[in-house]
Amino acid sequence: MKLATVRHGGRTTAALVVAGGYQPLPARNLSELLSLPQWKEILKDASSGHCGPDALPASAIELLNPVPNPTKVICCGLNYADHILEMGRELPEYPTLFAKFADTLTDPEAQIPADESMDLDWEAELAVVLGSTLQDATEDEAAAAIAGYTVANDISMRDWQRRTLQWFQGKSFDRTTPLGPVLVTADELDPVAGLEVICTLNGEEVQRGNTKTLVFSAARLLSYISTFTILRPGDVILTGTPGGVGMGMVPPRFLQDGDELLTEIPGIGTLKNRISLRVAATA
Amino acid sequence: MKLATVRHGGRTTAALVVAGGYQPLPARNLSELLSLPQWKEILKDASSGHCGPDALPASAIELLNPVPNPTKVICCGLNYADHILEMGRELPEYPTLFAKFADTLTDPEAQIPADESMDLDWEAELAVVLGSTLQDATEDEAAAAIAGYTVANDISMRDWQRRTLQWFQGKSFDRTTPLGPVLVTADELDPVAGLEVICTLNGEEVQRGNTKTLVFSAARLLSYISTFTILRPGDVILTGTPGGVGMGMVPPRFLQDGDELLTEIPGIGTLKNRISLRVAATA
Known part of the structure; x- marks a missing residue:
């Protein structure tokens, strides 16, 4: 899987890269996603679904530093x-x-x-x-x-x-x-x-x-x-x-x-x- | 002024060192206190008061690392x-x-x-x-x-x-x-x-x-x-x-x-x- 942190409108979101674009994940960025104990399950669920209507097209997003908040x-x-x-x-x-x-x-x-x-x-x-x-x-x-x-x-x-x-x-x-x-x-x-x-x-x-x-x-x-x-x-x-x-x-x-x-x-x-x-x- | 981060019972607090001991300040530690824009006013207010009954005696506290959460x-x-x-x-x-x-x-x-x-x-x-x-x-x-x-x-x-x-x-x-x-x-x-x-x-x-x-x-x-x-x-x-x-x-x-x-x-x-x-x- 390819994951990203993207800006869309005025906010940022973690996202799964899918055929139709960027499928938002329930975290503001990948630093936040990876700190959730269940991040692997979240990814499994997201990737087993098909590309829903909520995938953001590449033209609508800006790619950001995927992990903005490392402690080290x-x-x-x-x-x-x-x-x-x-x-x-x-x-x-x-x-x-x-x-x-x-x-x-x-x-x-x-x-x-x-x-x-x-x-x-x-x-x-x-x-x-x-x-x-x-x-x-x-x-x-x-x-x-x-x-x-x-x-x-x-x-x-x-x-x-x-x-x-x-x-x-x-x-x-x-x-x-x-x-x-x-x-x-x-x-x-x-x-x-x-x-x-x-x-x-x-x-x-x-x-x-x-x-x-x-x-x-x-x-x-x-x-x-x-x-x-x-x-x-x-x-x-x-x-x-x-x-x-x-x-x-x-x-x-x-x-x-x-x-x-x-x-x-x-x-x-x-x-x-x-x-x-x-x-x-x-x- | 002398400031400290102390453990008292099961919790930690920022504190002002006073004659009677450690006067709690409204933050869990000095990292948190210093990140408040009004930290100087908080200290001014705390130091202008007399040692209230809520000062913790030295025997009741443990001194901790004063600033536990520096970003750098x-x-x-x-x-x-x-x-x-x-x-x-x-x-x-x-x-x-x-x-x-x-x-x-x-x-x-x-x-x-x-x-x-x-x-x-x-x-x-x-x-x-x-x-x-x-x-x-x-x-x-x-x-x-x-x-x-x-x-x-x-x-x-x-x-x-x-x-x-x-x-x-x-x-x-x-x-x-x-x-x-x-x-x-x-x-x-x-x-x-x-x-x-x-x-x-x-x-x-x-x-x-x-x-x-x-x-x-x-x-x-x-x-x-x-x-x-x-x-x-x-x-x-x-x-x-x-x-x-x-x-x-x-x-x-x-x-x-x-x-x-x-x-x-x-x-x-x-x-x-x-x-x-x-x-x-x-x-």
């Missing part, structure tokens, strides 16, 4: 084996983790605001969304707790990221990590078997990786994280980006005002984000 | 000039920042749980609590948005912190950062003029610093952070720790099962935490 957004860096090996590094023993906030996330077709002075870079990623609570979990338990997968672009301010040893401040600008366009339930996709992760800048492909080369699988990441902090329904884990970021180019290439960034995982969908740079720097 | 907990590393200079380093141009979660926080007299295998270390810190929303703020605006100050100990798992370049995973174990015992309103303390920050381990003083040597003052940290992410009432900023942590000793000294850690800022109060280590490691 945790990201893994340096996770694509092919990219790590091509850089001449050894595969890591532990995942490199850092945090973002719910405020860092934005809609799948949102403009990305920043200052012209900043070195904005792209990072196409597979994102995992939790469907149940997880604590000290095995990999099997973690796999069973995955509600589904979506697409993210961990757009990073490289100059801020490199101001200190800790990446956090370059990764946490409000409304700079688009997420969506839909959440595909875990039964329909297997990142271990392989999902392509593709980033295109103004029509030119800049990243293409495959999740089968992840050093730390989604389930392993969740299991590892759950040993130190509880994960809850609607929480979001970003699994890292493959090679091809602008920082790694010679010379480095950063995003410019008006650039169009497409982030695609076939089987899930495509984020379409335009970069919008202000002239005056604030810091 | 952001920490600054490497911020005490005397410690940085004694280590032979240059003063930093930018603050080193990383994030914790609300789940990382715990009560001012809580036991600190961990596995025996971990290298637990202490970091006594002044914590700042926001009283209003802050975005792209000047230092003056940031200073005006501070609700008050409290004490924190950013207890860190050094082995996990050093597994990768990013400190996050060693800093985000659930219920390992005690906060409290009270929140002292900003009009009563001036960290720029100087507050002592003291850590005592089993009766032996291991850290003593003064906030007048902070490279980045509380207001400057808030102003800087607010350029990239919005801060909200109840959010918590940890301002860094002075010299004297166990990792810096020769040989390094880490916390043992049963150790008693006192973290004190005169004028605010003292955290009293016992370390409780489990024998079996989970990771």
